Amino acid sequence: MRILLTNDDGWNAPGLNLLAASLRPQAEVIIVAPDRNRSGASNSLTLNDPLRVESLGPLVYSINGTPTDCVHLALTGLLDREPDLVISGINDGSNLGDDVLYSGTVAAAMEGRFLGLPAISVSLVDAPDRRYETALEVVRVILDHLESVLWPADTILNVNVPSIPWAQLHGFRATRLGHRHRASPAIRAQDPRGRPIYWVGRAGPAADAGEGTDFHAVASGAVSVTPLEIDLTRHPALPALAQWLDTLPHD
Ligand code: MN
Numbered sequence: 001m002r003i004l005l006t007n008d009d010g011w012n013a014p015g016l017n018l019l020a021a022s023l024r025p026q027a028e029v030i031i032v033a034p035d036r037n038r039s040g041a042s043n044s045l046t047l048n049d050p051l052r053v054e055s056l057g058p059l060v061y062s063i064n065g066t067p068t069d070c071v072h073l074a075l076t077g078l079l080d081r082e083p084d085l086v087i088s089g090i091n092d093g094s095n096l097g098d099d100v101l102y103s104g105t106v107a108a109a110m111e112g113r114f115l116g117l118p119a120i121s122v123s124l125v126d127a128p129d130r131r132y133e134t135a136l137e138v139v140r141v142i143l144d145h146l147e148s149v150l151w152p153a154d155t156i157l158n159v160n161v162p163s164i165p166w167a168q169l170h171g172f173r174a175t176r177l178g179h180r181h182r183a184s185p186a187i188r189a190q191d192p193r194g195r196p197i198y199w200v201g202r203a204g205p206a207a208d209a210g211e212g213t214d215f216h217a218v219a220s221g222a223v224s225v226t227p228l229e230i231d232l233t234r235h236p237a238l239p240a241l242a243q244w245l246d247t248l249p250h251d
Pocket of ligand 1: 008038039040091092105
């Protein structure tokens with residue numbers, strides 16, 4: 001199997017390199033990753049600046065762009081052969097609920113899917129004790145059973161792994177996205193010249209985190225696997241919206 005591996009934490013992040021080392025015995029792994037931490041980059045593409053690719057070793061490239069740039073460029077010009085699968089991660093921190101809208105990790109997997117490849121995003125839940133080895137085992141098990149997965153078209157799998165030993169995991173759970181409360185306020189500070197600067201505050205705590213959600217699964221020590229599609233249309237709202245639009249004056 002030929003795997004395109006990327007992330008949003010940057011090419012030198014431990015999650016990506018541990019995963020590459022763990023996959024290499026069983027797969028051809030090509031790393032194309034941002035040259036720095038681009039967490040929160042979402043699906044952004046760099047359109048007004050050129051992208052530069054740095055070759056850091058055999059089949060390891062860094063790009064001065066976003067995670068989406070990396071996958072886009074890899075699949076539309078950089079690689080001479082298509083990979084069979086795109087894996088994004090292992091991200092340092094969870095991507096649960098609303099996080100997926102901001103996440104560069106999830107976006108990189110989406111870009112792989114947009115360009116026609118099966119794609120998985122993998123995140124390790126925040127904890128003082130980072131159990132990357134558990135996430136490595138999770139990826140290994142998923143890949144070993146990939147042939148039997150019922151993989152719907154235009155869908156990526158968003159995987160979140162609790163940071164606990166593999167032996168303590170409570171299995172795998174199919175989940176839906178939960179929701180977070182509003183984010184903490186921005187933090188205002190001052191630069192050395194007295195001008196105001198701001199830090200975006202922390203993501204809010206879980207709000208919709210009941211049974212069946214990704215939040216609930218990882219909180220119960222299970223691996224959360226959410227099938228994500230890209231269609232954001234609120235389909236049930238269409239008929240009422242259409243009716244209202246018909247009442248608007250036009251000619
Ligand atoms: Mn990240």
